[in-house]
Amino acid sequence: xxxxxxxxxxxxNPLIPQLDFRCGNxxxxxxxxxxxxxxxxxxxxxxxxxxxxxxxxxxxxxLEVIKWFMHHELTxxxxxxxxxxxxxVVRFSKFIKEYAxxxxxxxxxxxxxxxxxxxxxxxxxxxxxxxxxxxxSIKKSALALKEILLKGxxxxxxxxxDVRFVQGMYNELIINNKALKKDAKQAEQxxxxxxxDEQLIDRILRKxxxxxxxxxxxxxxxxxxxxxxxxxxISEIITMYNASIEPIGGETKLVYxxxxxxxxxxxxxxxxxxxxxxxxxxxxxYTDPLxxxxxxxxxxxxxxxxxxxxxxxxxxxxxxxxxxxxxxxQKHNLRYKNGDIADFxxxxxxxxxxxxxxxxxxxLETIRKLLNHKSIRGTQHYTHxxxxxxxxxxxxxxxxxxxxxxxxxxxxKEKLKVINPFKGKTIEQVDKLRKAxxxxxxxxxLCLHHPMRNEPCEGDGVCLGCRNFLTTPDFLEVHKGRLKKxxxxxxxxxxxxxxxNKLKTIEKYLVGIxxxxxxxxxxxxxxNHSDYNITPIEWEGMA
Numbered sequence: 001x002x003x004x005x006x007x008x009x010x011x012x013n014p015l016i017p018q019l020d021f022r023c024g025n026x027x028x029x030x031x032x033x034x035x036x037x038x039x040x041x042x043x044x045x046x047x048x049x050x051x052x053x054x055x056x057x058x059x060x061x062x063l064e065v066i067k068w069f070m071h072h073e074l075t076x077x078x079x080x081x082x083x084x085x086x087x088x089v090v091r092f093s094k095f096i097k098e099y100a101x102x103x104x105x106x107x108x109x110x111x112x113x114x115x116x117x118x119x120x121x122x123x124x125x126x127x128x129x130x131x132x133x134x135x136x137s138i139k140k141s142a143l144a145l146k147e148i149l150l151k152g153x154x155x156x157x158x159x160x161x162d163v164r165f166v167q168g169m170y171n172e173l174i175i176n177n178k179a180l181k182k183d184a185k186q187a188e189q190x191x192x193x194x195x196x197d198e199q200l201i202d203r204i205l206r207k208x209x210x211x212x213x214x215x216x217x218x219x220x221x222x223x224x225x226x227x228x229x230x231x232x233x234i235s236e237i238i239t240m241y242n243a244s245i246e247p248i249g250g251e252t253k254l255v256y257x258x259x260x261x262x263x264x265x266x267x268x269x270x271x272x273x274x275x276x277x278x279x280x281x282x283x284x285x286y287t288d289p290l291x292x293x294x295x296x297x298x299x300x301x302x303x304x305x306x307x308x309x310x311x312x313x314x315x316x317x318x319x320x321x322x323x324x325x326x327x328x329x330q331k332h333n334l335r336y337k338n339g340d341i342a343d344f345x346x347x348x349x350x351x352x353x354x355x356x357x358x359x360x361x362x363x364l365e366t367i368r369k370l371l372n373h374k375s376i377r378g379t380q381h382y383t384h385x386x387x388x389x390x391x392x393x394x395x396x397x398x399x400x401x402x403x404x405x406x407x408x409x410x411x412x413k414e415k416l417k418v419i420n421p422f423k424g425k426t427i428e429q430v431d432k433l434r435k436a437x438x439x440x441x442x443x444x445x446l447c448l449h450h451p452m453r454n455e456p457c458e459g460d461g462v463c464l465g466c467r468n469f470l471t472t473p474d475f476l477e478v479h480k481g482r483l484k485k486x487x488x489x490x491x492x493x494x495x496x497x498x499x500x501n502k503l504k505t506i507e508k509y510l511v512g513i514x515x516x517x518x519x520x521x522x523x524x525x526x527x528n529h530s531d532y533n534i535t536p537i538e539w540e541g542m543a
Contacts, residue, residue: 061105088144227349234346445471464509
């Protein structure tokens with residue numbers, strides 16, 4: 001999503017104390033701030049580029065503080081973030097009108113009222129569905145009020161003079177709320193269950209490809225294919241422009257412009273297999289007449305049916321699941337194993353892409369680049385299927401009879417014969433011990449590197465030869481998948497260059513690890529490998 005400032009949003013000068021300064025096309029005193037022409041956000045225009053304060057006009061003291069809060073959010077962050085924070089403020093306003101109508105200003109908020117609100121949020125219902133609001137919405141609503149009170153206290157807004165109670169209550173009732181954590185974990189488990197259904201994922205992909213073959217449902221089918229193959233966010237898929245399929249360095253690439261990744265438009269290069277090529281080619285041909293008519297460069301265009309003249313515009317990603325994806329899933333009768341219609345979102349496809357790329361042997365670094373994550377930490381969130389499986393087996397992994405491969409495997413087994421802190425513990429207790437020892441579950445094994453030792457960790461891709469790396473048979477297929485990919489890359493790598501040398505080093509590590517894992521697994525002591533030894537010299541030799 002391109003979100004760049006075309007003009008200065010405000011002409012406020014703190015040295016000249018005037019209240020009614022310009023806010024976009026509006027004034028501070030206006031109850032609707034219009035930023036059309038001031039903010040360039042792909043797929044947003046009209047009312048979507050306005051900040052509406054009508055919900056609180058009956059409480060002028062609160063209204064003024066909320067306006068200053070929005071001014072702060074818009075000058076320090078993104079427009080989209082400010083709008084999300086405003087949603088949280090709206091919920092607090094509704095709470096006040098229903099439960100504390102006598103409160104006229106934020107300065108009247110005391111510990112009792114704040115506790116009541118934070119306690120109310122987990123019980124709040126959605127106005128549209130009538131169901132309890134999500135844990136994300138609860139946290140967003142609580143955070144917005146906390147920020148108003150704490151920032152307002154510093155900036156001199158009309159908030160309580162003493163706000164020392166705010167952060168502690170927020171931590172206790174929201175951040176450390178066990179019920180909210182449980183709800184978040186349950187929501188995550190629902191997503192994991194969706195991704196775990198490989199047969200359903202396969203049927204969805206096949207239906208999308210079939211639609212492309214038959215020139216039906218082109219927009220949805222193309223987005224499903226690109227989402228599953230490249231893991232792109234739906235907002236990035238919809239807002240890509242000047243897209244083309246090009247041969248680069250002997251590989252086929254999808255090349256396009258986007259503003260989703262940075263403030264300024266960026267040219268992006270993604271690997272394109274046959275399915276991606278088909279999807280992009282089909283959607284490009286399908287929307288070509290609309291591009292010529294409108295002059296818009298985007299791939300995903302359609303007509304607005306509820307506007308006179310049916311003008312051409314970029315597809316709205318805000319309503320994508322509701323208006324496009326879910327009706328498509330229903331049309332094709334794509335169901336879970338329990339018979340319910342699959343309730344996938346486009347982000348589910350992003351999760352699935354990362355998860356199955358990982359299981360297929362791709363490294364975290366490769367997936368990080370594919371998903372456009374700035375940090376490897378963001379990518380690790382998508383490894384939950386493998387991590388959950390290993391976490392549940394962790395107690396079995398760390399015992400003297402386990403199959404372990406790594407430079408410290410033998411020493412660890414010997415120590416476990418003497419004392420094993422994981423023995424006899426529940427899965428939850430073992431996981432707490434694992435975290436306490438800073439043992440990380442990676443995409444291809446376990447990392448024993450403890451950050452307090454101040455040793456540099458070079459990260460994924462170089463772990464294989466690290467003394468802090470261990471792996472188990474649970475990751476055997478991952479290693480085999482990686483070896484296959486490495487050998488494929490070696491076949492086309494420039495001979496004698498540093499890249500070829502790097503690939504050969506990784507290949508040697510992988511061959512040694514796979515051979516050792518298979519040797520231990522096939523060893524006669526199938527259930528107990530405590531008497532199986534590989535010496536450090538043998539390990540160094542094969543690595």
